[in-house]
Amino acid sequence: MAALLHMFDYGFMRYAFLAMLMLAPLLGMLGTQVVSARMAFFADALGHSALAGIAVGVLLGVSDPMLGMVGFGLVFAVGIVIGRERGTSTADTTIGVFSSLAMALGILLLSRGGNFSKYSAFLIGDILAIDAADLLRLAVVLAVFLVYWLLFYNRLLLTTLQPSVAESRGIRVLWQEILFNVLVAVVVMVSIRWVGLLVINAMLVVPAAAARRLSGSVRSYQALTVGISLISGLAGLVVSYFADVPAGAAFVVVAAAFYLVSVVLARRRGRA
Amino acid sequence: MTESPNVPLAAPEPHGHHHHGLEPAAPIVCAACCTRIESLGVTISGRPILHDVDIHLHCGELTVIVGPNGAGKTTLLRAIAGLIPHQGRIVFEDFGRGRTGRPTIGYVPQAPSFDRSTPASVQDLFSAAFSRRPAFTGASRHSRDFADACLARTGSAHLLHREIARLSGGELQRVMLALALEPSPNLLLLDEPVSGMDIRGRDAFYGLLEELRCHLDLSVLMVSHDMAAAAEHADRLILLDGTVLADGLPEEVAASAAYLDRLDPAPHKHVHRHAGGNA
Numbered sequence: 001m002a003a004l005l006h007m008f009d010y011g012f013m014r015y016a017f018l019a020m021l022m023l024a025p026l027l028g029m030l031g032t033q034v035v036s037a038r039m040a041f042f043a044d045a046l047g048h049s050a051l052a053g054i055a056v057g058v059l060l061g062v063s064d065p066m067l068g069m070v071g072f073g074l075v076f077a078v079g080i081v082i083g084r085e086r087g088t089s090t091a092d093t094t095i096g097v098f099s100s101l102a103m104a105l106g107i108l109l110l111s112r113g114g115n116f117s118k119y120s121a122f123l124i125g126d127i128l129a130i131d132a133a134d135l136l137r138l139a140v141v142l143a144v145f146l147v148y149w150l151l152f153y154n155r156l157l158l159t160t161l162q163p164s165v166a167e168s169r170g171i172r173v174l175w176q177e178i179l180f181n182v183l184v185a186v187v188v189m190v191s192i193r194w195v196g197l198l199v200i201n202a203m204l205v206v207p208a209a210a211a212r213r214l215s216g217s218v219r220s221y222q223a224l225t226v227g228i229s230l231i232s233g234l235a236g237l238v239v240s241y242f243a244d245v246p247a248g249a250a251f252v253v254v255a256a257a258f259y260l261v262s263v264v265l266a267r268r269r270g271r272a
Numbered sequence: 273m274t275e276s277p278n279v280p281l282a283a284p285e286p287h288g289h290h291h292h293g294l295e296p297a298a299p300i301v302c303a304a305c306c307t308r309i310e311s312l313g314v315t316i317s318g319r320p321i322l323h324d325v326d327i328h329l330h331c332g333e334l335t336v337i338v339g340p341n342g343a344g345k346t347t348l349l350r351a352i353a354g355l356i357p358h359q360g361r362i363v364f365e366d367f368g369r370g371r372t373g374r375p376t377i378g379y380v381p382q383a384p385s386f387d388r389s390t391p392a393s394v395q396d397l398f399s400a401a402f403s404r405r406p407a408f409t410g411a412s413r414h415s416r417d418f419a420d421a422c423l424a425r426t427g428s429a430h431l432l433h434r435e436i437a438r439l440s441g442g443e444l445q446r447v448m449l450a451l452a453l454e455p456s457p458n459l460l461l462l463d464e465p466v467s468g469m470d471i472r473g474r475d476a477f478y479g480l481l482e483e484l485r486c487h488l489d490l491s492v493l494m495v496s497h498d499m500a501a502a503a504e505h506a507d508r509l510i511l512l513d514g515t516v517l518a519d520g521l522p523e524e525v526a527a528s529a530a531y532l533d534r535l536d537p538a539p540h541k542h543v544h545r546h547a548g549g550n551a
Contacts, residue, residue, distance in 0.1 A: 154399060158397070162381065164355055165452075167354070168353040169401065217395070219407070
């Protein structure tokens with residue numbers, strides 16, 4: 001216990017702890033809708049295309065890689081919704097082709113001159129590198145998300161449950177989807193440098209997937225997801241501190257354990 | 273639940289003789305209003321699906337649309353519900369109140385279903401549709417009472433706290449119907465509501481519809497594959513195949529050449545097949 005508290009003697013651990021207290025509920029709540037709307041693959045592709053966003057930023061001479069990533073993410077997010085609406089190709093094929101291309105282009109552009117190692121932090125992420133300015137940025141994103149969530153959750157829920165009923169009741173389904181995708185894009189891109197693009201999708205999807213099987217109402221779905229996400233996040237930080245491994249990966253392992261337990265429990269409830 | 277007398281091909285029975293079910297509200301005035309669908313057409317990706325559809329729906333009446341696969345039945349309902357763009361006009365006229373305009377529409381899509389792992393209750397569905405308070409914060413007493421009253425109209429108040437993914441087909445239809453009845457529509461659109469129900473469930477559903485449409489002075493436009501049940505319960509039948517081919521009392525439509533040509537299962541249809549073009 002003393003060793004555990006000793007963690008907080010370090011300023012970077014205090015920052016990381018605060019960051020996780022915001023990041024875990026944020027990604028968890030977003031994840032409930034990502035899972036319900038079957039967008040897991042989209043979120044995954046979004047993370048992978050971040051590399052292309054960084055590359056575009058570098059090419060345009062933008063100093064902050066975040067700008068390139070968020071810009072690219074927004075284009076990707078809106079493009080996917082419109083592509084699906086037009087129905088020209090199955091969404092998962094389009095997403096698969098596009099994200100592979102975006103990742104390949106990103107790697108090609110960023111590895112020119114053998115410099116790719118400079119960007120490998122985005123692959124793994126480093127929540128211990130978070131500073132006060134990052135915390136502020138994260139707090140703003142969380143606040144914007146919470147306002148959105150309180151105002152639009154019901155419309156989004158009806159859209160997901162019964163899109164044609166939602167539309168017939170005057171909800172603009174397409175705009176709901178675009179708005180949500182944009183929000184996912186911004187959150188994913190902003191979070192990537194701390195948790196890494198290889199695990200960002202898991203942080204979005206795994207807690208919600210575990211909670212989903214055990215929930216009979218949206219209230220318990222949200223509460224369980226946030227709970228699992230927070231426990232996994234804080235456990236991930238502790239493991240990260242003591243074992244010197246990336247916190248994001250540790251998060252996923254803990255959350256996946258919750259998922260396995262949920263599969264067993266859900267089978268007992270007959271929801272498998 | 274009202275059981276209507278089951279006489280095959282019976283003429284529509286007079287309305288207003290039900291003694292139980294909904295609260296007695298305003299005196300029942302059937303056919304004091306109507307919805308007119310004029311020259312409705314739908315083109316999808318350059319392909320005309322529907323053209324020149326004219327339908328006149330009286331309040332309180334059940335009109336059933338029948339037609340072969342690909343006739344555009346679901347497309348017609350989706351167009352009327354405002355889900356897909358269409359040509360033509362949809363006008364509601366209330367003679368009693370002197371109102372003319374777009375009808376308030378209630379829509380129940382074909383085979384609404386939910387993934388078995390969907391974590392949402394019937395209450396959540398109603399909160400999502402009617403409440404400002406985010407559904408994940410729980411439902412207020414008012415919101416619960418409201419959903420309860422909506423569900424009571426279709427005899428499904430006991431389903432309020434059930435998970436939507438675990439309702440039977442018949443239960444789900446009643447829940448979706450309760451949702452479509454708020455705000456009280458002038459025109460109710462039902463896409464194959466009784467498919468997948470057994471005969472008892474089907475008759476109960478028709479009985480419920482009869483009760484609702486007369487008490488709420490509601491036009492019901494319903495797509496069905498079950499011609500026998502439709503003929504038994506409907507006030508009017510419409511044969512659709514790209515456009516309206518026959519429109520009238522069930523027995524009239526069932527005797528029409530267009531119907532015999534397209535849907536009649538009797539062997540003599542083969543005789544007509546080659547002679548009959550598009551009516």
